[in-house]
Amino acid sequence: MAKIYQKFFIAFAIVFVLDQIIKLIFLNGFGWESKCIDLVLTFNTGVAFSMFSSLGPYLKYIQIVLITAVFAYIFWEKKLLQEFAIPLGFILAGGVSNVLDRFTQIGVVDYVYWHCGFDFAIFNLADVMINLGVAAILWLSFFKKD
Numbered sequence: 001m002a003k004i005y006q007k008f009f010i011a012f013a014i015v016f017v018l019d020q021i022i023k024l025i026f027l028n029g030f031g032w033e034s035k036c037i038d039l040v041l042t043f044n045t046g047v048a049f050s051m052f053s054s055l056g057p058y059l060k061y062i063q064i065v066l067i068t069a070v071f072a073y074i075f076w077e078k079k080l081l082q083e084f085a086i087p088l089g090f091i092l093a094g095g096v097s098n099v100l101d102r103f104t105q106i107g108v109v110d111y112v113y114w115h116c117g118f119d120f121a122i123f124n125l126a127d128v129m130i131n132l133g134v135a136a137i138l139w140l141s142f143f144k145k146d
Contacts, residue, residue, distance in 0.1 A: 001078065004085050011089025012096075019097040019125045023109040036116030043107035048121065060102035067095045084140065090133035094126035 032039040046053030055062065074081045074088055081088060101108045110127075114120040 004082050007085040008089045011086040012093040015090050015093035015129045016097050022125055026111045038113040039111055042110045042122050044110050045107035063099045084137050087133035087136035090129040094130035097126040
């Protein structure tokens with residue numbers, strides 16, 4: 001089981017640290033614009049597509065409760081952690097990194113803006129890793145060999 005915890009925490013640490021470093025780069029003034037993708041600093045006070053921004057400061061506390069519950073559940077239900085250590089590390093690191101932004105910044109630090117053909121939400125590495133982790137869990141569940 002120690003090896004499973006190690007995989008989880010390594011995945012968690014890599015995503016968390018990398019996301020915070022990239023956000024720091026944007027907070028220090030980096031920006032870049034192109035025809036399809038802009039890398040520009042924005043702050044999201046809601047969640048995906050700015051939903052629930054009306055919750056204001058309560059949102060970060062609700063997210064802490066939810067993330068803590070997920071941490072508790074996966075460490076209690078060890079089979080989930082054994083099967084999905086790395087994707088769960090990605091998901092929780094992304095969530096924790098975004099919640100940290102809510103305490104240290106105006107909101108979640110977002111910076112990737114896709115606008116080629118259609119306007120898409122502005123997002124960050126943590127968001128990508130959350131989605132990648134969910135996709136990996138679905139993929140692994142669908143093709144699981146029993």
